[in-house]
Amino acid sequence: MDDLQRLEDWVAPLLARLSAPERRALTRTVARELRKSNAASMRDQQAPDGTAWTPRKNKLRDQRGAIRAKAQAMFVKMRAAKYLQARGTPDEAVVQFAGRADRIARVHHFGLRDRVKPGGPEYDYPARPLLGITDAQMERVRDLLMQHLATKG
Template sequence: MDDLSRLEDWVTPLLAKLSVPEQRALARTVARELRAGNAQQMRAQQAPDGTGWEPRKASGLRNGRGSIRRQAKSRPMMQKLRAAKHLKASATASEALVGFVGRAERIARVHHFGLRDRVKTGGPEYDYPARQLLGITDEQIERVRELLMKHLAE
């Protein structure tokens, strides 16, 4: 986060010279870039620091008729959460925001912080392991610097 503070200190005087619509357009570009980076990290099932998420717990091995099901490849986690429908990028003249909206926000919060929640409505409760979904990496900070320089050069 020290790099993020330094970036903010460096860019604040430069942004003050831009008009409000230009600031909003730049913030929108940055937010979209960060959203794409976070979705890519979720696809790779990694936290922003590069560590892998704890794997999903194996579900029951029996199907409805009592026979044992073959072990299939587990589906990737957070597949629907990383869709643009749930993971939104928004911007104002002073900030770029990336976050979850609606019901997906509650689900993402449970997984991001490793909270206790019901598996399904009326079902058993489960302590979910913490899987950091959102964050900013050093590569994303560099990409934001590049976007700022490109925008200011225009």
């Protein structure tokens, strides 16, 4: 988080020169870029820092009773733009889960205890970090900022 604070301290005076619509356009671009990279790490079944997630338990049989060949990828729908949203305001770039996906994401991100299905048994889910920012992403944010300032100035 220290690197993130340094980035914020470095960016603040540069952003102060921009008008509110210009800042909104920049933060929207940054949020979309971060959303894309976080969705890619979810698709690869790994935390934003590159470590692999704990694999899910493989149920031997599916609903019809047939033996399942392999475990399905996790969070396929949750990485869609409907649930993993990116938005920008003049003051911040936000990547967040929306609706029910927020609760599900929180349980998996932090490794909390939750019910498998309503009224069903409880399960201690392993922590599978879904969202985060890496050094490479911070470099990309710097590049986007410099590119935006170069075209506006």
